[in-house]
Amino acid sequence: MVLDSFSKGRNAWRTRVSVILCSAIIVGLLAGCGDSPSKEDASAKQSSSNASTTEVAPAGQQSAAPSERTITDELGNEVKLPAEVKSVFAPNMEDSLVALGVSPVAQWSNGKLGHFYLQDQLKDVPKIDHSGGLPGPEVLMAHNPDLIVLHAESYAKNGAYENYAKIAPTYVFKNAAGDIEKSLITxxxxxxxxxxxxxxxxxxxxxxxxxxxxxxSVVGDKKVAIIRFAPRGVSLMGGEYFCGYALHQDLGLGMSKLVENKTAANISLEILPELDADFIFVINAYDQGTERMTEMMASDIWKSMPAVKNGHVYEVNNQHWLGSGLIAYEKIIDDTVRLLTSK
Known part of the structure; x- marks a missing residue:
């Protein structure tokens, strides 16, 4: 009887211990499940974290893709620009294109002569002769431009704009050469x-x-003149274009009364005594004005001019002095400073 009671008590004690141990194991398992997420849960949380990071990232860190846009040119034409311009034709604006690091599909030329001072950069760019006017649409189509830029209103006349606009979007300046800085920005x-x-x-x-x-300190209020010798005549250049703009408007050098508020004025031996200039720059246009230049400089009227007597006459490089763009203007300014300050 004693043994039987002892056996029953031992079995009851074992039962109670087993229950306690099982309860502990179950609690531990439940706690572990609560602390360690499943792989699916972890993946979902990571994706959610990444999505949140993308949403709060500063917009400025991502460059927006270019898109087509419509603008109005200086003649009031609406121009639909492509998202990215890859091939441009802009005759007589090659200087500005090079300044921007852009190579055109074709370049302006007078016969076979292009812009001399730009040929290192444009040596592989085909030339299109403009000596007879703008090239026809069929000539330009062969170069497949996706943007055409005309530097002057005169280029868009006589149906030229309409023909060109059929080939590619065409933007027209009223007069890009009248303000090189502004036209370059545009x-x-x-x-x-x-x-x-x-x-x-x-x-x-x-x-x-x-x-x-x-x-x-060298020039002060003294006047500067630019005389251009060409096969068709001799002219005094004003301050509205090319080298005249660089000298008279940008550098602020005084000009002769003969060209005040004028693009240019014809010069002859009869008018030469009226030329009020202390310094004279001479341009032999495309090396084709030699005969006229020789004739005028051999005359007594020329030799009697104060600028000539004082040795203040300088023949300059026609290649960039007749150029239109900041690259040409910088070369003109370098020449002007060098020549006028050398004595």
Missing amino acids: LGDLLGKSNEAEQAVQAYKQKVSEAKDKLS
């Missing part, structure tokens, strides 16, 4: 090169400022 916007345009303009302004400082 061209930069058209081509997606606004930063390059701003940098080029700022560099040019710095050069102009430095040149003015160097010239102020």
